[in-house]
Amino acid sequence: MHLGAVDWGVICLYLVFVLGIGIVSARRAKSGNDFFLAGRAIPAWVCGLAFISANLGAQEVIGMGASGAKYGIATAHFYWIGAIPAMVFIGIFMMPFYYGSKARSAPEYLRMRFDEKTRALNALTFAAMTILNSGISMYALAKLIQTLHVFDGPFAALGLPQAWIFHGAILTAATVVLVYIYLGGLRGAIYNEVLQFFLIVAGFAPLVWLGLRQVGGWEGLQTTLGPGYTHAWAGMAHASTNKLGVDWFGLSMGLGFVLSFGYWCTDFLVVQRAMAANSMSAARRTPLIAAGVKMFIPFIVILPGLIAIALTSAPDHPGKAPAAAVRAGEIVQHDPGVIPIKIDSTTGKPMLDARGQPQLDYDLATPNLLLRYFPIGMVGVGLTALLASFMSGMAGGVTAFNTVFTYDIYQAYIRKEAPDGHYLMVGRLATLFGIAASVAAAYLCSQFNNINDFLQLVMAFVNAPVFATFLLGMFWKRTTGHGAFIGLAAGTLTAAIHHGLTLPINDAPGLKGGWLGVMQTYPSEMAQNFWIAIWAWSACFIVTIAVSLVTRPKPQEELAGLVYSLTPKIVHEKGPWYMRPVTLGVIMLTLTVILNLIFR
Template sequence: MSLGGVDWGVLALYLVFVLGIGVVASRRAKSGVDFFLAGRAIPAWVCGLAFISANLGAQEVIGMGASGAKYGISTAHFYWIGAIPAMVFIGVFMMPFYYGSKARSGPEYLRLRFDEKTRALNAVSFAVMTIISSGVSMYALAKLIQALHVFDAPFAHLGLPQTWIFHGAILTSALVVLIYIYAGGLRGAIYNEVLQFFLIVAGFAPLVWLGLKQVGGWHGLQASLGPSYTHAWAGMAHATTNRLGVDWFGLSMGLGFVLSFGYWCTDFLVVQRAMAANSMSAARRTPLIAAGVKMFIPFLVILPGLIAIALTSAPDKNGATVAGPPAAVGAVVQHAPGVIPIKIDAESGKPMLDARGRPQLDYDLATPNLLLRYFPTGMLGVGLTALLASFMSGMAGNVTAFNTVFTYDIYQAYIRPGAEDRHYLSVGRLATAFGIAASVATAYMASQFNNIMDLMQLVLAFVNAPVFATFLLGMFWKRTTGHGAFAGLATGITVAALHHGLTLPADNLVGIKGGWIAVTHSYPSEMAQNFWTAIWAWSACFTVTIAVSLMTRPKPEAELAGLVYSLTPKITDERGAWYMRPVVLGVIMMIGVIILNVVFR
């Protein structure tokens, strides 16, 4: 499908605004605090929308649509169990430590609380994670460009292979984001993220409405797909009777506690937005404002996946049929109007098969293809701009977090301490370029997964799950020591690697998805493997940290004021209306998420 002039105009106007905001923000990015922390002068509502938008990247918009098609409405657990409680917890309990300590990053807080080696380990692992996440955003955009086929004719005219479109899209997107972040720093990223949030809503709300209208509304989806797709808690008593492949304990512990709290409470990508707020009260309200919005995001990003699978035949879908000669039995068959295509290998041009020889559906194309199906000229430009906005917000968020951690927690700490602020500002801009270049390489790794959300949860299981145990003990147990924190964090990461190397999701080949040591256990799905990897990593870190801390000497209590809950004065001065106080907001958010879980049980 080719875009019309109106569509190109909408896309061009968006890029002008994005680059323009970066240029305007660059006028105030004259110091390290301005570039890396936006001068700590951003209002709470702006930080709140940026907090949610930085997470609402391409890996979420496309990945959650893919997960909706693959796992059904139970994907909403990533929000109603795997986000809201943790966002309430960081707003009410943890932000006072981050903001009050005046730390410039998550790893720097670990230095203040523990020691340099703990900071270094977390800084390196976090930097690697942001590079991978940014690469996934690049991959998602390149997949989108391929799905549109808008560059097929120009590449054919130049005599270039069509497979080069994927590579060209990655390199072009990298250049655009480099200019945008290099100029404006965190302030430019935050205000662009607010713009991108509203574009995402404007682009996807009509898509969901049109899709639901065709399939007969929510009741039509239920009739077409069955309870395994449309009931969030269907079959959760046993891992083998639900689409996620994980029972209630694995879901609650792996997603609801370890992965959720590990991400929302310790990931500097989102914490950085709250740390840019103009006061302690604003910093605490930031994740709570975001939580109120986050509750309703599943209706924008997950429902397109359910609608797409309702229009596509799949071997395990309720009522699906298989047609063709005997050799095709068990294969995926595309009905007209099929929306989700078979995943094609970018190099060979042949279908990608699972361990049983069945072609895999390319779930990542569920949302883009649905958009092409429903949107006419003009609206198509708005929808594509929404996808582009999700890519920009996700990648920019990871890059701004990377350049801050690299500059302060690696370069300043170990390479050149004591330099002028202007020097670190220059290093931060160079780190932006390096981070984007490294992201290009990791974009190709994401092509091995038919659902990029599976890859992202795997990365979080390695990095965020163990570090959450470190933060939790450090903030709420004054006896935790630096030696204990380092030993526990290193053990958690190692255990995650061992668990991944010894297990493999069903119907997958040994390699990047696991089993590279030996296959001792098979999980029903990749997501189930991710949850249990996180559980093992967190448990190992938690246990080892406690054991080593009991055998080593802690810091004097005088050095822990403002860093540990029991040694920090409680906040009593809460200004503003009662309904804007963090504790009250937190209670309201928890009541809302309980209601949603009951309604979609």
């Protein structure tokens, strides 16, 4: 891949602005409140876009493009079922407790509501998961830069071995993110996330436009790929009749309820963005504004995958007709297809699936489409969009990590009473440590071929039970600290045991499951992930209730502002009707239903 001077110009401009925002934000990062909470002074629309952007990391842009190529438009379920309802729920029902309690982090809310040990368990698992998440972003960036040969020229000019490109890419991305968070804290991260959001859209929207022109629009995609790819709800009645390998119950309970609510309603990475808002009303509107944008993200991240697979099945240059008649929906590898065949890095040979067919490297669907259709100039914009997405994803994780580490681990267990400046320094050191640990995690990530499936698995272990804890904590005043702690532990343990006893079909026991012995096989890894989540959540829910009923609850006066029934309701919503959370929530849900109907 050859980059022109204009492409380097675009990338350098981006880096200058990102670092500049960090440097300017540093002027106001003088206290813990500034560094960790952005002074609680950010308007709703900025928080809302940062909320989206922190999730537009590697797993989103590359993973959703890969899933789009593999599973088709059904991948949009991760948005329309797997995000919007949960985002509406947190905005309307949960944000009053997060923002109103003045907790500085989600684990700190758990300490206020329950006890120290529940906070510790949540803080430690969250910190570990967040580092993994950042590592995934970093790994994806480095692998991509290596595969696209973007740094080949500069490395050759400096006389460095090409094998160092992977390490160089990781080091560069890590350093830039480190600088702007170290200096600017959460404010630097949020401002950059908004900038990155617009750059991501600017990079991928024209790709979809050009791609659709090439394949003959949406109708062309439907003709080339067939209904299995272009209808989100086709065959969802039974697990064996759709590409995801899940039925409607597994989808709506596993993804739509447990995983989705577990992530969007409890994960501090997203909640932190809303907690930085300048008022309760703005905090509640943050996830709702984000939902309004989120529901359209599939069109820029999933569609490139569908376009890429369409151009892989049917090559875009005439004169090379396929040898045999191809049925709609069947994938035939052409040369040169947009999606390459997956090559085993140790043997250098193509990787085969269970039927002996070569596997496609779906993770390259979106990047390869970009290289094929963007000329010099736009390639710079496209690569900047990729860089922006990786950095926003990583920064989201790092800011959440430094806050949880400083307040929920360091201040809670290492040094309780210290001046504010001390914690500010610890936060900066935690940023440094968090990024170093992410780099280590990045090297772990090369084990899995689909980043998205991997992330779902991690979330199923850690996040699935957590939502039961928050739900019971916020809406059932009888829930006790012992109940929450034992329930959480039981949920995570159940997830691990379920993973150990089940296996996706065609996989060998090991990292994919079945390490305790295979009791059940699932049609796909995704189905396994959804069911792990369902089991983990149910175990946590039931065990929390059972233990709570036999242990002593906190006195009611200590729970005001933390539990629904003991908190004064917000009756008078100020501002015009379109600013009210409930109205906004109804609008978002209605729009989501309409999108599902259009792409049913």
